[in-house]
Amino acid sequence: MALSSSSSSLLRRLLGSSPLSSSGSSALRAAFCSSSSSGPSPVLPPPSSIFGDDTEVTNVPPLTTPKLFVSGLSRLTTDEKLKDAFCPFGQVLEAKVITDRASGRSKGFGFVRYASLEEAETARQGMNAKFLDGWVIFVDPAKPREQKPAPQPDTASHTGFTTNKTVGWCG
DNA sequence: GTTGAGCGTT
Numbered sequence: 246m247a248l249s250s251s252s253s254s255l256l257r258r259l260l261g262s263s264p265l266s267s268s269g270s271s272a273l274r275a276a277f278c279s280s281s282s283s284g285p286s287p288v289l290p291p292p293s294s295i296f297g298d299d300t301e302v303t304n305v306p307p308l309t310t311p312k313l314f315v316s317g318l319s320r321l322t323t324d325e326k327l328k329d330a331f332c333p334f335g336q337v338l339e340a341k342v343i344t345d346r347a348s349g350r351s352k353g354f355g356f357v358r359y360a361s362l363e364e365a366e367t368a369r370q371g372m373n374a375k376f377l378d379g380w381v382i383f384v385d386p387a388k389p390r391e392q393k394p395a396p397q398p399d400t401a402s403h404t405g406f407t408t409n410k411t412v413g414w415c416g
Numbered sequence: 417g418t419t420g421a422g423c424g425t426t
Contacts (some may be wrong), residue, residue, distance in 0.1 A: 314423055343424050354422060388423055
């Protein structure tokens with residue numbers, strides 16, 4: 246048996262971690278945790294209550310940002326690996342694996358930035374829950390790191406005090 | 417030498 250320890254940890258992640266926050270990744274866990282029809286399922290939204298006129302809910306759309314948050318990366322995965330994996334999906338403007346400055350090792354997640362949402366979506370649906378460096382990675386829209394570069398209402402720092410003091414003229 | 421939750425330095 247050569248593959249045992251890696252697969253156990255892998256399943257542990259898929260079944261164990263449940264942040265219940267992501268949308269795209271949650272679909273994967275939903276596949277594992279598909280609750281069978283056991284008992285009266287009272288909590289079922291009426292099918293006619295969906296937004297859908299003809300819009301199918303198969304795809305969680307759409308990204309609101311060309312920046313992707315990639316998690317589940319192997320600790321051996323680097324920026325080039327990340328970019329190389331997301332390159333064929335679109336023009337990667339920036340791909341970076343977050344590494345701890347204290348130890349200089351990967352934190353296990355990174356960020357991939359595309360030129361447009363289309364490429365980001367393609368990469369997301371193309372690389373989400375895929376294997377990279379032997380680990381299953383999860384692709385989700387990244388959260389804005391900085392929202393506003395400090396408006397700074399006061400432009401000119403004019404203290405306004407011109408110290409005009411005629412000093413000493415005592416003869 | 418690594419086993420795992422999460423959103424980053426410039």
